[in-house]
Structure formats: C-alpha cells, structure tokens
Amino acid sequence: MADFRYENKTVIITGGSRGIGKGCAQEFVRAGAKVVLCSNDRAEGDRTCADLKALALRQGAGDASFVYCDVRKTEEIENLIQTAYSRHQKIDCLINNAGWHPPHKPIDDFSIEEFRDLIDLNLISVFAACKFALPYLRQVRGNIINIASLVAAMGQLHATTYVATKGAVAAFTKALAIDEAANGVRVNSVSPGNIYTPLWQEAIDAAADPAQCRADGEAAQVMGRMGTIEEVGRLCLFIAAEATFTTGVDHRISGGAELGYGRKSRT
Ligand SMILES: NC(=O)c1ccc[n+]([C@@H]2O[C@H](COP(=O)([O-])OP(=O)(O)OC[C@H]3O[C@@H](n4cnc5c(N)ncnc54)[C@H](O)[C@@H]3O)[C@@H](O)[C@H]2O)c1
Known part of the structure; x- marks a missing residue:
C-alpha cells in the first residue's frame, strides 16, 4: 500500500546526488514529496534525479528536480533556495546533508587552511542554507534537519577538524531550535554512525x-x-512528517556503536 505521508511538501536536500542525501531523497519521493536536490556533481545529480522522477511517475506521486550548487559558495546556496521556492511556491523542509570527512591524520598534519575550508563546507553552508530558507519555512511552519555525526559526541581518532565541524552543527541546531520555536519551525539534527x-x-x-x-x-x-542510506532517509522522514513535538534534538542512528566498553587504549 502506498504511503504518501509527505505528499505535496517541498523538500530541499543538499548533497542529494549520492549517499545519505540520495537515501533521504528516495524516501521523501516515496512519501509523495517534491524533492529539490543539489550537488556539486552535475552528471551524478542528473542521474539520481532521473531515477527519482521515474519513481514518482510509477507511483503517481512525488517529484524530483536538480539544481547545481556548490555549498561552499554562498550565492549558489541562495540560488538553490530561491529556485526551489520559485518551482513549488513553498518550502516545507530543508535537509542540510552535503559534507565531507577528510582522510584521518593527527593535528600536526592538518593545515589551518584545510580546517578553514572544511568549516566552509560542513558548517557555514548549513548556517547559510538555514538563513536563506527560514523566511519560507516560517510561512508553513516547516522544519530543518541538519546531518551531524555520532563522532560529534564521541570524538574520533585523527579527525579533529571533522569532529569540530560536526559538533558545531549539532550545537548550532539546538540554538536555532530555540530561536525558531516562536515561529513554529522545528530544527533537529541527525547523527549517523557508520552508514x-x-x-x-x-x-x-x-x-x-x-x-x-x-x-x-x-x-x-x-x-x-x-547502516543503509534508506535507514537514514526513513529517520529523516519520520522527523519531518511525524515528530511534530520534537525540536532541538540530536537523533542518533548508529547501530549501537556508542554502547558498552571496549579496548580503547593503544598501549
Ligand atoms: N557515511 C557515514 O558513515 C556518515 C556518518 C556520519 C555523518 N555523515 C555525514 O553525512 C553526510 C553525507 O555523507 P555521505 O557518506 O553520504 O557522503 P558522500 O560523499 O557519499 O555524499 C556526499 C554528497 O554531498 C555532495 N557534496 C559534497 N561536497 C559538496 C559541495 N561542496 N557542494 C554540494 N554538494 C556537495 C556530494 O556530491 C554527494 O552528493 C555528510 O555530511 C557526512 O559528514 C556520514
């Protein structure tokens, strides 16, 4: 039985051409949503979008379209939001997913420039997309889902820069949730473990x-x-469609990676 529980809602997903973003796009289209996905890989974005459009056609609900956007460029994020709004005349949900985990190395081997670039990609992009989308989200009492990471709470070996950006995303989410509660906009984060x-x-x-x-x-x-990309997509859909009394919460999806004691010391 078809379950179009997010039918006719407009959802923007950054980094939706592959991985977790694609999993979210699939689940939201399955639920009848009109997904606008962006990526900095045009060919991959077009391919994913064509698959999603075919899915929407088969089930007779939902839609997908692609907008090229490098989320490190503020003006391209602004264009993404405006394009999504012009296409569908509303924005119900924003999923900030685009991000990158650099190869592992100790702090000595990370340059300051590398850290600054990662902050632009993993953090400033999230702030900018929220800022540009909020005037529209407030009109429909919509919601934001920011993809953080389990390592924001746990730390991770040789990943100081990445962990710092994801910790900031989770903390930013809580602060924005406080501000936007008065406007009826919910703001949550999702922290995946290994997907x-x-x-x-x-x-x-x-x-x-x-x-x-x-x-x-x-x-x-x-x-x-x-975990699978579909499992993360289904959690995000639940937060957007059903978790209507939930804001400022970091939702872990980790297969229990953080549970119990294990051998941690390397000596
Ligand atoms: N996979 C995991 O185990 C895991 C765990 C925790 C958190 N995450 C987070 O989930 C998110 C997605 O991770 P993934 O594993 O699916 O990664 P992925 O590399 O498989 O996919 C990333 C997506 O983001 C897009 N992207 C990358 N840089 C971009 C840019 N500058 N502008 C626009 N789009 C860009 C890519 O085109 C792609 O669509 C990231 O924020 C990542 O940090 C992943």
Missing part, C-alpha cells in the same frame, strides 16, 4: 587493507553491520 555510502567506500579503497577496513567498519556497531 555505508560512496564516502565510506572511498575510505575502504584508500586503506592499506581494504577488506580489514570494511570488516572493522561493520564490527564497530553492536548490530554488526553498517
């Missing part, structure tokens, strides 16, 4: 022992596997 995506596959491919890297990634969860 199998092209970004994760790149890390596997770059590892000295790829099979071991994948096995370690799977074994980091008490559930013994990585």
